Amino acid sequence: xxxxxxxxxxxxxxxxxxxxxxxxxxxxxxxxxxxxxxxxxxxxxxxxxxxxxxxxxxxxxxxxxxxxxxxxxxxxxxxxxxxxxxxxxxxxxxxxxxxxxxxxxxxxxxxxxxxxxxxxxxxxxxxxxxxxxxxxxxxxxxxxxxxxxxxxxxxxxxxxxxxxxxxxxxxxxxxxxxxxxxxxxxxxxxxxxxxxxxxxxxxxxxxxxxxxxxxxxxxxxxxxxxxxxxxxxxxxxxxxxxxxxxxxxxxxxxxxxxxxxxxxxxxxxxxxxxxxxxxxxxxxxxxxxxxxxxxxxxxxxxxxxxxxxxxxxxxxxxxxxxxxxxxxxxxxxxxxxxxxxxxxxxxxxxxxxxxxxxxxxxxxxxxxxxxxxxxxxxxxxxxxxxxxxxxxxxxxxxxxxxxxxxxxxxxxxxxxxxxxxxxxxxxxxxxxxxxxxxxxxxxxxxxxxxxxxxxxxxxxxxxxxxxxxxxxxxxxxxxxxxxxxxxxxxxxxxxxxxxxxxxxxxxxxxxxxxxxxxxxxxxxxxxxxxxxxxxxxxxx
Numbered sequence: 001x002x003x004x005x006x007x008x009x010x011x012x013x014x015x016x017x018x019x020x021x022x023x024x025x026x027x028x029x030x031x032x033x034x035x036x037x038x039x040x041x042x043x044x045x046x047x048x049x050x051x052x053x054x055x056x057x058x059x060x061x062x063x064x065x066x067x068x069x070x071x072x073x074x075x076x077x078x079x080x081x082x083x084x085x086x087x088x089x090x091x092x093x094x095x096x097x098x099x100x101x102x103x104x105x106x107x108x109x110x111x112x113x114x115x116x117x118x119x120x121x122x123x124x125x126x127x128x129x130x131x132x133x134x135x136x137x138x139x140x141x142x143x144x145x146x147x148x149x150x151x152x153x154x155x156x157x158x159x160x161x162x163x164x165x166x167x168x169x170x171x172x173x174x175x176x177x178x179x180x181x182x183x184x185x186x187x188x189x190x191x192x193x194x195x196x197x198x199x200x201x202x203x204x205x206x207x208x209x210x211x212x213x214x215x216x217x218x219x220x221x222x223x224x225x226x227x228x229x230x231x232x233x234x235x236x237x238x239x240x241x242x243x244x245x246x247x248x249x250x251x252x253x254x255x256x257x258x259x260x261x262x263x264x265x266x267x268x269x270x271x272x273x274x275x276x277x278x279x280x281x282x283x284x285x286x287x288x289x290x291x292x293x294x295x296x297x298x299x300x301x302x303x304x305x306x307x308x309x310x311x312x313x314x315x316x317x318x319x320x321x322x323x324x325x326x327x328x329x330x331x332x333x334x335x336x337x338x339x340x341x342x343x344x345x346x347x348x349x350x351x352x353x354x355x356x357x358x359x360x361x362x363x364x365x366x367x368x369x370x371x372x373x374x375x376x377x378x379x380x381x382x383x384x385x386x387x388x389x390x391x392x393x394x395x396x397x398x399x400x401x402x403x404x405x406x407x408x409x410x411x412x413x414x415x416x417x418x419x420x421x422x423x424x425x426x427x428x429x430x431x432x433x434x435x436x437x438x439x440x441x442x443x444x445x446x447x448x449x450x451x452x453x454x455x456x457x458x459x460x461x462x463x464x465x466x467x468x469x470x471x472x473x474x475x476x477x478x479x480x481x482x483x484x485x486x487x488x489x490x491x492x493x494x495x496x497x498x499x500x501x502x503x504x505x506x507x508x509x510x511x512x513x514x515x516x517x518x519x520x521x522x523x524x525x526x527x528x529x530x531x532x533x534x535x536x537x538x539x540x
Contacts, residue, residue, distance in 0.1 A: 005386055007269035010379045012100065016407040016514070017531070020375070021107065023400065025539050028370070032086060032115060035369050035397040044392050047247035047335035051365070058240035058366040059087055066120045066228035073201065073214045074221045076228070084118045089368035091122035091232070094160050094209035096134050096519035099528065103404035104372050106536040109225040119227040122363065123213050125160035126232050126294060126353035128303065132208070134519045137512055138181035141412050143505065144512040149178045152208065160209030161233045161351070162301035165202060172199060182522055185410050190528060191521040194219065223529050236353055242342040244362055245352065246335035249291060249315055249327065252308050255391055256282050256289045262386040278380045279357065292358045295319045298349030306352065325350070357384050364397050372400045404535055405516045409527050412513050415506030423500040430493045434485035437492055447488070454484045
């Protein structure tokens with residue numbers, strides 16, 4: 001398949017309270033029906049099993065495990081029962097994200113109610129935690145400032161799945177420290193309710209990401225959401241996932257080619273020069289091909305690329321640091337033994353995790369009927385769409401895009417860049433074109449005569465064509481006239497400087513207070529609850 005990649009710009013909503021949801025909710029039923037028909041009619045072999053049969057098994061396992069996982073820390077309506085006809089999915093790293101990301105969870109819950117589906121949010125815990133903390137605004141409304149507040153010490157860049165808290169005291173005091181900074185702007189943030197829950201969840205799980213995610217999810221439950229949650233690491237334990245992984249590794253030369261071509265097409269379509277965006281190409285080292293997976297061991301939890309090569313009736317797998325693993329698998333063979341071996345690897349603490357593109361590919365093709373993406377994920381999934389077409393020979397299931405912008409409810413003057421630029425231009429004019437701003441009518445006759453003389457002198461120089469011979473005296477004459485005229489615009493310049501400082505302060509304050517990137521827990525609980533529920537409900 002040699003079709004060109006279709007690319008379009010995707011931007012987050014800019015104004016407070018604005019949402020972006022595509023397709024419109026009135027069309028979601030049709031999209032679900034189309035996606036379900038695509039799966040039911042998919043004529044695709046996955047290493048000896050039909051894709052639709054593998055997907056049915058994956059879905060059954062996923063729903064059961066999501067019920068079981070969620071039931072560990074909050075009430076679930078039922079832990080058993082038939083697999084629902086429709087499964088809706090979303091996913092994000094288990095961190096303190098902003099309300100625009102959280103909006104996906106509320107929309108997911110609303111869609112599940114509207115379409116008699118089960119909604120599952122995936123914790124993408126195979127990603128790494130960049131910094132254990134959040135940015136918190138503080139100060140006054142007139143002079144706000146931002147502070148990075150840690151909830152743990154920095155540590156090695158390891159996946160959320162393995163990340164424990166390094167310093168319990170830093171974690172324990174985070175809520176108090178953050179609310180003290182925030183208090184002048186937001187007296188009663190959701191954080192005061194969230195953080196005791198996070199401490200309790202940390203005691204139960206020992207895992208930083210799960211503590212944050214489960215604390216958030218318990219609040220969602222009390223606010224009426226009936227979504228389930230499950231870590232990506234649990235998804236990677238599914239028998240169907242092991243079979244899917246074996247298929248990709250068995251067909252790695254073809255997948256490797258399709259993956260790198262899709263990345264190249266994305267860069268070309270989006271005019272990107274960087275070879276690492278949206279992801280680096282898969283590497284080749286002799287007869288070793290890099291697969292789109294991460295691998296690490298429980299005792300050494302640093303992610304490394306997985307390299308694979310074929311040797312007769314088996315594959316060799318390595319991270320090029322530890323001992324090589326073997327997998328009984330050939331390109332045209334059944335994946336049963338290989339899937340069992342992958343499960344054995346997992347039991348031995350060997351983590352094999354998909355990279356971002358393959359994570360959403362598996363979710364969209366095998367786990368659910370509709371995946372709700374944010375702006376960034378939807379953009380990068382242009383690569384996934386092409387990969388589905390070229391590797392599986394299928395039209396990819398449609399996805400949904402959902403994002404919102406919600407500002408902190410802190411009333412403040414709206415400083416504008418336009419006002420700053422106007423005053424900067426005024427000050428420049430006062431320096432280089434003071435004659436345009438001298439108010440002759442307010443001057444005494446003697447000063448009027450002096451000003452007119454300097455204006456006439458400047459105009460005389462400006463009226464002379466610039467030549468090599470007169471360039472220096474012409475410039476000096478104009479500059480002197482400008483200097484002599486400064487005394488009659490000094491008051492105007494002084495006021496403009498005061499106004500510019502005020503405008504810059506207002507612009508800076510507005511930028512700080514109207515940022516969409518603050519963590520959801522910094523917002524007032526009642527205000528945020530009402531807004532999130534209203535935004536998702538009012539889309540109908």
